[in-house]
Amino acid sequence: MDVIQLQRRFIDYTxxxxxxxFLDEQFTQLQQLQDESNPEFVVEVVSLFFEDAExxxxxxxxxxxxxxxxxxxxxxxxxxxxxxxxxxxxxxxxNECVSFRAFCEQRNREGCLQCLEQLKQExxxxxxxxxxxxxxxxxxxxxxxxxxMTE
Amino acid sequence: MVTSRMSSxxxxxxxxNAACGENGNEPVQCDEMHxxxxxxxxxxxxxxxxxxxxxxFKVTTVDSAERALEVLGFHEEQSTCAxxxxxxxxxxITDYCMPGMTGYDLLKKVQETKCLKEIPVxxxxxxxxxxxxxxxxxxxxxxxxxxxxxxxxxTKLKGHIKPPKDVVxxxxxxxxxxxxxxxxxxxxxxxxxxxxxxxxxxxxxxSV
Numbered sequence: 001m002d003v004i005q006l007q008r009r010f011i012d013y014t015x016x017x018x019x020x021x022f023l024d025e026q027f028t029q030l031q032q033l034q035d036e037s038n039p040e041f042v043v044e045v046v047s048l049f050f051e052d053a054e055x056x057x058x059x060x061x062x063x064x065x066x067x068x069x070x071x072x073x074x075x076x077x078x079x080x081x082x083x084x085x086x087x088x089x090x091x092x093x094x095n096e097c098v099s100f101r102a103f104c105e106q107r108n109r110e111g112c113l114q115c116l117e118q119l120k121q122e123x124x125x126x127x128x129x130x131x132x133x134x135x136x137x138x139x140x141x142x143x144x145x146x147x148x149m150t151e
Numbered sequence: 152m153v154t155s156r157m158s159s160x161x162x163x164x165x166x167x168n169a170a171c172g173e174n175g176n177e178p179v180q181c182d183e184m185h186x187x188x189x190x191x192x193x194x195x196x197x198x199x200x201x202x203x204x205x206x207x208f209k210v211t212t213v214d215s216a217e218r219a220l221e222v223l224g225f226h227e228e229q230s231t232c233a234x235x236x237x238x239x240x241x242x243x244i245t246d247y248c249m250p251g252m253t254g255y256d257l258l259k260k261v262q263e264t265k266c267l268k269e270i271p272v273x274x275x276x277x278x279x280x281x282x283x284x285x286x287x288x289x290x291x292x293x294x295x296x297x298x299x300x301x302x303x304x305x306t307k308l309k310g311h312i313k314p315p316k317d318v319v320x321x322x323x324x325x326x327x328x329x330x331x332x333x334x335x336x337x338x339x340x341x342x343x344x345x346x347x348x349x350x351x352x353x354x355x356x357x358s359v
Contacts, residue, residue, distance in 0.1 A: 032302065041201060052194060079277075083277055084195065086298060086299050088198075089299075
């Protein structure tokens with residue numbers, strides 16, 4: 001695939017991620033912050049998010065498996081997840097965290113368990129999408145092109 | 152339509168440069184601005200740090216209010232600040248919700264400490280709780296910003312910074328017969344210079 005085609009694919013893919021709510025303007029903000037002094041800034045921050053997220057999901061499973069459930073602890077984990085997903089613009093993940101916190105407040109274990117499954121789904125979806133996006137960027141650069149900015 | 156979205160960050164860098172004068176002739180004020188950012192979440196610290204560096208020369212991030220007080224040189228027993236290891240900061244930005252000491256607790260501590268109370272404190276929070284906002288502002292916070300922090304918020308923060316000479320230095324007791332020694336290392340993240348060449352304007356392409 002030549003550079004122009006790759007660039008088109010990148011633009012289409014990025015647009016779809018915003019359109020489908022996977023990403024919001026905060027992701028654009030991150031891209032705008034990236035500069036020569038830190039050309040891998042977005043990838044670095046998103047990678048940190050992935051690491052943090054895997055740990056939080058594991059902690060959440062563990063905490064919800066305990067009896068009785070420490071809902072305060074669950075809420076703290078979800079709060080952190082909400083904060084980090086919001087920081088990188090992972091909108092659907094953030095929204096899932098908002099729903100999750102509502103169940104924590106209600107001390108609804110079943111509700112929380114369901115939310116955890118949904119959260120995992122949304123997170124892995126977002127992860128796949130972002131990894132594909134970074135891969136496309138990499139392909140463009142390898143082909144000698146530059147990465148276009150899109151609305 | 153493909154556009155160049157880098158322009159807003161680039162614009163801010165240019166504005167900062169304009170305010171500070173040409174490269175190499177910057178007045179002390181812009182380069183001496185030091186912000187202490189407090190947030191228990193690593194990802195949020197990274198993003199805030201990058202955001203702040205587009206507007207401020209030096210940024211220090213810490214992961215707790217307790218650590219913030221340490222770097223400010225605060226001594227619990229004496230309710231005062233040690234001269235030796237005190238950071239000189241022009242503003243504190245702190246997350247509200249943190250385990251242990253909250254952002255609000257930090258605000259109150261800063262306000263009630265003679266050597267710190269001149270430092271403006273801004274609180275950031277992911278939750279838009281009117282009561283919380285009111286109590287923080289009433290408690291002396293200069294501003295309360297809902298996360299995530301944006302470039303536009305950071306520009307606004309500049310208005311809350313006191314110029315260095317008006318800040319009660321935490322090293323006020325140290326003997327000094329001249330300007331403050333500038334032994335700061337140049338921040339490797341100083342946000343100046345050309346925009347990333349990875350993201351130029353690309354004409355002729357349209358998005359769907």
